[in-house]
Amino acid sequence: xxxxxxxxxxxxxxxxxxxxxxxxxxxxxxxxxxxxxxxxxxxxxxxxxxxxxxxxxxxxxxxxxxxxxxxxxxxxxxxxxxxxxxxxxxxxxxxxxxxxxxxxxxxxxxxxxxxx
Amino acid sequence: xxxxxxxxxxxxxxxxxxxxxxxxxxxxxxxxxxxxxxxxxxxxxxxxxxxxxxxxxxxxxxxxxxxxxxxxxxxxxxxxxxxxxxxxxxxxxxxxxxxxxxxxxxxxxxxxxxxxxxxxxxxxxxxxxxxxxxxxxxxxxxxxxxxxxxxxxx
Numbered sequence: 001x002x003x004x005x006x007x008x009x010x011x012x013x014x015x016x017x018x019x020x021x022x023x024x025x026x027x028x029x030x031x032x033x034x035x036x037x038x039x040x041x042x043x044x045x046x047x048x049x050x051x052x053x054x055x056x057x058x059x060x061x062x063x064x065x066x067x068x069x070x071x072x073x074x075x076x077x078x079x080x081x082x083x084x085x086x087x088x089x090x091x092x093x094x095x096x097x098x099x100x101x102x103x104x105x106x107x108x109x110x111x112x113x114x115x116x
Numbered sequence: 117x118x119x120x121x122x123x124x125x126x127x128x129x130x131x132x133x134x135x136x137x138x139x140x141x142x143x144x145x146x147x148x149x150x151x152x153x154x155x156x157x158x159x160x161x162x163x164x165x166x167x168x169x170x171x172x173x174x175x176x177x178x179x180x181x182x183x184x185x186x187x188x189x190x191x192x193x194x195x196x197x198x199x200x201x202x203x204x205x206x207x208x209x210x211x212x213x214x215x216x217x218x219x220x221x222x223x224x225x226x227x228x229x230x231x232x233x234x235x236x237x238x239x240x241x242x243x244x245x246x247x248x249x250x251x252x253x254x255x256x257x258x259x260x261x262x263x264x265x266x267x268x269x270x
Contacts, residue, residue, distance in 0.1 A: 023251055024166055024174035025244055032240075050236035057176040057243055058204065060137035067133070098165055 005040045008033045009115045012105035019101040028056030030104055031065060037111050038073035041080055046072045059097070066096035066103050074110055081113045131215045138208035138215075145183035157184055162266065171267035173254060175247045179204055199246050 018026040035047035047068050055065035070089030078085045088106070095103035148157070158181070166174040182201025186194040194201045214225050229235065 020170065023170070023172045023247070024176075025247055028175065028240060028244065048231050049233045050231060050239075053236045053240035053243075056240075057174075057200070057247075058141065058179065059176060060141050064133060064137055100165070 005114060006033070006036050007115070008037050009112050010108055012108045012112075015104050015108055016101050019104070024056065027100060027104060028053060030108075031055045034069070034104070034107055034111060035065075037114070038069060038076070041114065042073060042076040046076075062100060063093055063096050066092035066100075066107075069107055074107065077110050077114060081110075081116075083113075128219060131219055135212055135215045135219075138211045141204065141208045142183070142212075145180045146187055148180065149184045149187055157181060167266060168268045171263035171265070171269070173247075173250065175243060200243065 015026070015030060019030075031052040032049065035049065035052035038047055039045050047065060051061060051065055051068070054061040056062070067089050070092035071087060074088050075085045092103050092106065095106065152160075162168070162173075162177060164174055164177050166172070167177055176198075178198035179201050182194045182196075182198035183205060185191075185197060186202055186205055191202070198204075211230075214230070218224055
């Protein structure tokens with residue numbers, strides 16, 4: 001059965017700002033909401049809630065979060081928005097390691113396309 | 117010779133990645149501890165990208181140092197650097213055992229605890245409160261020069 005996609009439209013630059021202002025706390029909330037959207041689009045649990053929460057405080061879990069988002073989550077979003085499917089896991093892994101907020105901005109940009 | 121192909125099933129790949137991640141989390145602090153002969157671990161520059169940029173700690177800052185002091189047997193210093201350090205050790209250790217057992221026996225164990233939303237939200241909330249408290253303490257005990265010194269800007 002198709003799940004309702006939760007409303008989670010944000011300006012990507014806002015994630016960068018809020019991430020800095022809250023010293024990373026906002027990214028825990030963002031991880032939870034983004035995983036809910038990805039799971040609803042994929043119609044299965046791609047990223048579980050414990051992984052989403054721990055991704056905000058533990059680097060290996062954070063990398064796993066972006067690997068799952070790039071490998072299984074974003075291709076489903078591209079499928080839904082009619083874009084050419086591509087594997088973003090490598091890019092998100094590297095950005096997730098060096099600049100987690102930039103990786104979050106890229107994922108948010110793709111999520112936003114769902115609400116156009 | 118009989119070999120098992122673990123790479124065909126996405127669920128098994130995830131378990132192997134989980135074991136690798138947990139092993140790395142536990143091994144990196146150990147390697148740092150063994151390599152650091154000069155005893156300057158407490159004053160070493162953090163490699164956290166957020167701390168390097170801003171000087172402020174992120175929610176996970178201090179876990180590596182916390183694990184190093186846990187390995188050294190200094191529990192108080194371990195929880196001083198991060199309250200969740202000993203918990204991280206226990207979580208990774210348990211995850212390695214459970215995921216390895218699941219790969220071998222092809223059964224799943226403790227799914228209701230490991231994937232419990234309730235437990236995850238409780239831990240997330242506790243972490244958020246802890247981080248907020250730590251930030252207030254950090255700001256009250258460090259001046260702007262101290263904060264900048266912990267970043268790449270000074």
